[in-house]
Amino acid sequence: MNSKSQTPYQIFLQSQSLTLALTPIQPTTLSRLKSSLFPSIPSSCYFTLNGKPLDDSTQLLPSLVPPFSTLVLACRLLGGGGDGGATGAESRDCYLNMYAVKKPDKVDPNEQRLSKWLNCALSGEPLTEPCVIDGLGNVFNKEALVRALLDRNLPREFGHIRGLKDMLGIELSRINGDGDVQFHCPIAGLEFNGKYRFYALRGCGHVLSAKALKEVKSSACLVCHGDFKEDDKIPINGSEEEVKVLRQRLEEERVRAKESKLKKMKNTKNGEEPVGLSTGKRVSSGGGDANVDNGGGGGKRFKAVDAMPKNATKEVYASIFTSSKKKNGLRETFSCRSLPLGRN
Incomplete structure (x- = not known):
């Protein structure tokens, strides 16, 4: 009032x-x-x-x-700075740029790890036997990898795979059950889910856990008892350091294979290694080199006297393979010249 x-x-x-x-x-x-x-x-x-x-x-x-x-x-709402809220000092460009780039969705690391061990590294489909690994320990479905090689659409990250020789067939031990994990170690029983380290043996292809190989110290496979060396163990889905070592080993093996091939070709070219007559190349023998003709008509026809030993008479050496005298135009057999063809 x-x-x-x-x-x-x-x-x-x-x-x-x-x-x-x-x-x-x-x-x-x-x-x-x-x-x-x-x-x-x-x-x-x-x-x-x-x-x-x-x-x-x-x-x-x-x-x-x-x-x-x-x-x-x-x-009044408390705040205005230092509490994570806006102070009004930001420009409009900063505000828009904050939402301009879409942040990638967070991926559960456990799901990512499990997917790497349960699915093919190429197709992403569940692992289905027959399975193979490459020289770096990646696991594939063989059918998917072969199809990619035939279609020539293999990703660049798997460019080190050039053919069947770069694959190693592996033997996985299946679990009897309906769980997500299908395979395990046949010795230790550890699941093939990425929580434990596994190795594939190069010789037989059996996949065993690192725990089993450590507890049962043996130079033979614990499944098939086949011998193997320490270098024959390929870590499956290994760490960055293990993959780096495997990549270096793969490059060294390819360099050695290339050098061996070049050395073999060089020896063949120099005549140090005999080659079959069907190849049409020079043959190294005690009496010298001789050319052969494969039916093309371009080379010299091979004759026995061309490869006869030294100090041998030409007529005598030729008589071993054929008659030196023609009788009534009849041909004679190699096994017995006394039974010419046409008289039987």
């Missing part, structure tokens, strides 16, 4: 949960009104009139708060 005219008037109070109609009996401040109506209200709450905040010391007078006006109770 007004202190001079004592004329009562009505105002409205509005908060988030309720709306009150109030008739002030005597002038009072907004702070006293707030504490009398809401005893436990925090000090951060304040009144607004027509969207403008009012100070708590404002008195309820018609000149300051007109009759039938609505006072809205609001609360």
